[in-house]
Amino acid sequence: MLNFMRHTPFLLPGALCTCLMLVGLGCEGDGTPQGGPETKKAPEIKKVPAGKNITFCIQGDKRFVQVECVVCLREGALEQLLTRKGTKEHEAILAADIDARDLHKALLTTGAEPGSPVQYQPRFKAPTGPTVKVSVQWEEKGKLRTEPAQKWVMNAMTNKELKSDWVFAGSRFVKAFDEGKPDYYLANDGDVVCVANFESALLDLPFNSSKADAERSFVAFTERIPPKDTKVILILEPVLEKKDAKPTEKK
Numbered sequence: 001m002l003n004f005m006r007h008t009p010f011l012l013p014g015a016l017c018t019c020l021m022l023v024g025l026g027c028e029g030d031g032t033p034q035g036g037p038e039t040k041k042a043p044e045i046k047k048v049p050a051g052k053n054i055t056f057c058i059q060g061d062k063r064f065v066q067v068e069c070v071v072c073l074r075e076g077a078l079e080q081l082l083t084r085k086g087t088k089e090h091e092a093i094l095a096a097d098i099d100a101r102d103l104h105k106a107l108l109t110t111g112a113e114p115g116s117p118v119q120y121q122p123r124f125k126a127p128t129g130p131t132v133k134v135s136v137q138w139e140e141k142g143k144l145r146t147e148p149a150q151k152w153v154m155n156a157m158t159n160k161e162l163k164s165d166w167v168f169a170g171s172r173f174v175k176a177f178d179e180g181k182p183d184y185y186l187a188n189d190g191d192v193v194c195v196a197n198f199e200s201a202l203l204d205l206p207f208n209s210s211k212a213d214a215e216r217s218f219v220a221f222t223e224r225i226p227p228k229d230t231k232v233i234l235i236l237e238p239v240l241e242k243k244d245a246k247p248t249e250k251k
Helices: 017-026 100-109
Strands: 046-051 054-060 062-071 080-084 094-095 131-140 141-146 153-155 166-168 219-221 231-238
Touching: 046 100, 054 100, 062 100, 094 231, 100 231
Parallel strands: 080 094
Antiparallel strands: 046 054, 054 062, 062 094, 062 231, 131 141, 131 166, 131 231, 153 219
């Protein structure tokens, strides 16, 4: 019987470990706009590679992750917003050539701590974890567009866009049978950013969203999604609780 390891330590790449120290020294940045009207000049985005097609970003007080992906589906029922290339492109809007473990590490570097994937036995328990704001960014007619990823996902029951944010559930590891081989990260089977609940989801919706074919709630919002093979940057920004400032000591 497979042994599931809830929390397997991640070794963060050296570039990520030292990134916060390098912010003031000038990490590489390109000032990519994050969408919406600007009343003042936005801080420069400083970037650190966090794995193939994954970038850890700092913009002022913000910490977020960018994933380079492409549109792989524009219509039909969905199980994922983002899947891993070569896995579940037939039921996901976006596909990325990534190692999901690298994305997990990058989210850890923002300060987010994973919660728990969906639980079905002995009773249903919805996925938990810190909220993650997810946006899509792409070029259209020579202009850069950025909008919430929910706009690309339609609730099949209401014909309206998805209203919920995602949570960092954190997927799971399966212990390798062969001694000396690394444990397997289940999200690498394709369940990276899900709209149907999976025990293997890295990011999931925090409510009961069936994965049964006859009961799936979400479909692609076709008219809002750019053509297939369009290059897209998926932006993942965890919403972290602010720590209370320490009270000032009275003299």
